[in-house]
Amino acid sequence: MNVLIIGSGGREHAITWKVCQSPKADKVFVLPGNPGTGQIATNVDDVSVEDHGAVASFCKINHVDLVIIGPEAPLAAGLADSLSGAGIRCFGPSQAAARIEASKSFAKDFMARHHIPTAKYATFSSYNEAARFLESVDYPIVIKASGLAAGKGVILPDTLDEAKSALADILVKKVFGEAGAEVIIEERMTGQEVSLMAFTDGRSVKPMIPAQDHKRIFDGDKGANTGGMGAYAPAPIFTSEMMNEAMENVLQPAVRGMKSEGNPFVGILYAGLMLTPNGLRVLEFNCRFGDPETQVALPLLETDLLDVAEACVNGNLADIDARWKSGAAVCVVLASRGYPEKAENGKVVTFGELPENMVCFHAGTKMENGNIITAGGRVFGLTAWAEDIKTAVHNAYANIEKISFDGVQYRKDIAGKALNG
Ligand code: AMP
Ligand code: GLY
Numbered sequence: 001m002n003v004l005i006i007g008s009g010g011r012e013h014a015i016t017w018k019v020c021q022s023p024k025a026d027k028v029f030v031l032p033g034n035p036g037t038g039q040i041a042t043n044v045d046d047v048s049v050e051d052h053g054a055v056a057s058f059c060k061i062n063h064v065d066l067v068i069i070g071p072e073a074p075l076a077a078g079l080a081d082s083l084s085g086a087g088i089r090c091f092g093p094s095q096a097a098a099r100i101e102a103s104k105s106f107a108k109d110f111m112a113r114h115h116i117p118t119a120k121y122a123t124f125s126s127y128n129e130a131a132r133f134l135e136s137v138d139y140p141i142v143i144k145a146s147g148l149a150a151g152k153g154v155i156l157p158d159t160l161d162e163a164k165s166a167l168a169d170i171l172v173k174k175v176f177g178e179a180g181a182e183v184i185i186e187e188r189m190t191g192q193e194v195s196l197m198a199f200t201d202g203r204s205v206k207p208m209i210p211a212q213d214h215k216r217i218f219d220g221d222k223g224a225n226t227g228g229m230g231a232y233a234p235a236p237i238f239t240s241e242m243m244n245e246a247m248e249n250v251l252q253p254a255v256r257g258m259k260s261e262g263n264p265f266v267g268i269l270y271a272g273l274m275l276t277p278n279g280l281r282v283l284e285f286n287c288r289f290g291d292p293e294t295q296v297a298l299p300l301l302e303t304d305l306l307d308v309a310e311a312c313v314n315g316n317l318a319d320i321d322a323r324w325k326s327g328a329a330v331c332v333v334l335a336s337r338g339y340p341e342k343a344e345n346g347k348v349v350t351f352g353e354l355p356e357n358m359v360c361f362h363a364g365t366k367m368e369n370g371n372i373i374t375a376g377g378r379v380f381g382l383t384a385w386a387e388d389i390k391t392a393v394h395n396a397y398a399n400i401e402k403i404s405f406d407g408v409q410y411r412k413d414i415a416g417k418a419l420n421g
Contacts, residue, residue: 125183147178295361
């Protein structure tokens, strides 16, 4: 079958890499892709993802049997609806279902309707009302822009003044534009975070192995928040009892709830969970594969990704066994100097040969004059998998200098939590 993958980051390189291993895959296209996907598949550079009609025409002309959408923006813009409407099978939720990520106010109300455990919250569109509410609460809070804000819309203020100024930035100065037309003020929780992604066909749900992400730029979880500096899976802290709790209290009620409200969710449902002293709580839902979590989950997926994705689209996921390899995977992100504030670009990259069971996923690169150069904050996800996490971590760091460019920065403690307990 011919497959089209939408997106251009490390997540999409990992999806493409996995799809290319399927005996079912004939032609694999990536729109727009990156130099990494270009080495294993065909990048499409003359179609705009925003032009749904053009994407559908591309699929017809090239006999694409399945489209896999990576990022949230095209899902929130209704690309899956447009493609399904044109008779093209698409792995990824409808625009209405993608609200579970695209609108935090929808997601919070949805969780309340279906008794899915999450932090206490209130929603506001007026600065004055929100500021009055702030003065009335006596617990630490979190402020969130409701819409998609490229991972920047969550603020953890330490003082009332900081909280008010965050509210003013979002609701009055509109720093996130329309994404900040509403804000959520939420109770601040504590605990470790686990990323639990799951396949769903709208009825059944099959969880992936749980992963942990490393959001801060520096070792020891210090410094600014980033899109993610590394990940590992499985997360030993997430016990089988927690998995059962998450299935029973989060994933199944969410999938049932979306269906009962007339918006069945097909694709990847990603629950960002916090393991609080009072049990699991949902921090957020995402409507797509996580990044970098996908870079550690897919190397461990034993089952053919195309079989699982087709089963989701065809509504027969219950008949499929999503099997996982034993062992563990780790991904260390190589970022540019200056990331996340202002990343340098345009540095030439040199590559050494990696051993077996390692792959370097491209996230922010481009081709120039025959060289691969850096073109973004997060440039690569260097991924290793092995029979245990210790070996995977050792292999990743033992080979990290093989990928070299001026100003490279990376964390030295990825998966430290799994190693040290
Ligand atoms: P979100 O995009 O909603 O997952 O938020 C981004 C990050 O902010 C999360 O990964 C957490 O680290 C933090 N965060 C969000 N909501 C809360 C909360 N209610 N309590 C504590 N931390 C939170
Ligand atoms: N790693 C966090 C995310 O994909 O949203």
